[in-house]
Amino acid sequence: MVRPTDSTQPRTIKEIAAVAGVSKSTVSRVLNDTPGVSPKARELVRSAIEATGYQPNRAARSLVTRATGSIGLVVSEAHARIFSDPFFASMVRGATQVVRPLGIHLVLMLAEDQRARDQLLEYLRHGHVDGVLFVSTHAADPLPRILVAERLPVVLSGRPVSRLQVSYVDVDSVAGAGLAVEHLLELGRRRIATIAGPQDMPAGQDRLRGFTEALAAHGVRPGPVAYGDFDRGSGARAMEELLASGAPFDGLFVASDLMALDALAVLREHALRVPEDVAVVGFDDSVAATQARPALTTVRQPVEEMAKALTLTLLDRIKDPDAPITSRVFPPKLVRRAST
């Protein structure tokens, strides 16, 4: 409550006006880059601000502009998983880089359970932030839809399941799976299996589609397919299925690193060598990929760049909420390690 009163520093626009010898209106104009200020006055104000280290009062500005200068970073992941991902770290770093020079606050908001979700919705409805960044791989989340309907600027990381009038930023999963397949083909592998993700999620669909299309493009028949849910644990079951199917394979594309980790363990249990007997490629380039043994070859998303695009898109939307939807899809990159 008690703020240290820096008696030396000017805290109001009026004081700056006095220092610069102009009216507070002119100072305000300079602060907001409004045209119609003489170069002389502009310079006068600028140097007064420079000299005093003045920063405008957020609250006062917010009160009249009805903008908060904050955007919400909603993490609607039930598990801790999203944090345990370098994905999240890079996301935050990218968003921060965009937001910091503008003095916009990145407000962290968790939606762990239904109650939190309800509270959050109520909160966002009251305009406590100017817009929302969704860093959620959980495509079924109803929150984005609701907020879009309420006309709150929203941008998603990851393509939404259904046709939703919302901008998003995503990695090209189809191309990513293609990269993986082509890498395996280049290594001379011809019998390529896959552990696919859940088919009710865009990422799951696209990665499987990229797999089959890339093989088709090279005239290679796809090997056996099993399904997991992207998470740790589900990959083991799928791997067992593949092995039980009897269909031979010397290459394996797994739609997530976490499942690939399971796959590696199961392969080892079955005394199959990686990469000699089976070359394995994952997806995500999560922290698990480097910690795996052997270290996992995987498909990386340019997350930081994506985060910047995401944030910029949101800021655009906040400036003009009626602008048309603009989504961006980024190209992935193959990171080669010891598993291929």
Added chain:
Amino acid sequence: MVRPTDSTQPRTIKEIAAVAGVSKSTVSRVLNDTPGVSPKARELVRSAIEATGYQPNRAARSLVTRATGSIGLVVSEAHARIFSDPFFASMVRGATQVVRPLGIHLVLMLAEDQRARDQLLEYLRHGHVDGVLFVSTHAADPLPRILVAERLPVVLSGRPVSRLQVSYVDVDSVAGAGLAVEHLLELGRRRIATIAGPQDMPAGQDRLRGFTEALAAHGVRPGPVAYGDFDRGSGARAMEELLASGAPFDGLFVASDLMALDALAVLREHALRVPEDVAVVGFDDSVAATQARPALTTVRQPVEEMAKALTLTLLDRIKDPDAPITSRVFPPKLVRRAST
């Protein structure tokens, strides 16, 4: 900028006053739990607020109270590492739980490099947040000291290196190391080595001290000691050192999970079985611990509880900046897995 105008919902205290049939002063009093309002009026206002779903305007309130209703969560970790830790996830969850019901914003702030650090400092100085939560294991960080000197409420997670007039919340590292040692002793191991952390960090010091003290308490002579820097990679060197020392050992306490991961790999390379030949205990219970093979027995901190305490301490400090320092140290817990 353009906020959806919910024409139906009252947005001002005046409107609530009209609905309740009182003056805006009385509404304000009810909102702030100020005494001196008749029960009748209080109830009238309460139900008016309830009925309309009114929420006071942050900016207007902030303007006059000179408090922002936001606290900064400063992550002053250069690497992405802190995010990749369930530690961080739990930290955020704990802080959120405290902060959400109070309508206080948790503003995420990164201090990746020196430039960011300078900007951040400048920013915090201008009172854009009411207080700062430091989630930084990096004890040498000068930021807390500066902010304390500027009289900005600050609370640290992790004991600071030097005597700093600041509250902190930490896990009892000495006791944690003790748990690890006692566990190994119970398993019948008598020759116990350790890979200690850096001795210029409190956590490094305490974990080594706990190790030696616990052994001394049981009259067991400590085995060889090697040092790492807590990070991935440094554990391998230390492990090699221990093996090269020639001193035999059947138990190993490693001061961080990441180093323990390295140790496991080196032990495997040397054809030593875990836990048969060497039982290994880590520290932190990071995500790496469960992903290790064999899964790592380790010492866990009650992070979420610690985060709550951290946040509550900060809020207390904001309320009364001159209150005496109050730090809390939490007891750790041993999590037994396959490596012992």
Added chain:
DNA sequence: CGTCGCTGTGGGACCGTTCCCATCCCACCG
């Protein structure tokens, strides 16, 4: 030479709270 218009500037209302202060009412006491 008067008027018009245009650029640059300043004054002041307003945003939605809090909080100080004045006022009112009522009970109690001398």
Added chain:
DNA sequence: CGGTGGGATGGGAACGGTCCCACAGCGACG
């Protein structure tokens, strides 16, 4: 029965910006 004091209440000034509007100054043009 008038005076007093204290609790409840309301009015209005502030908080520090933005932005509308009025107006000064000045060159151009009829």
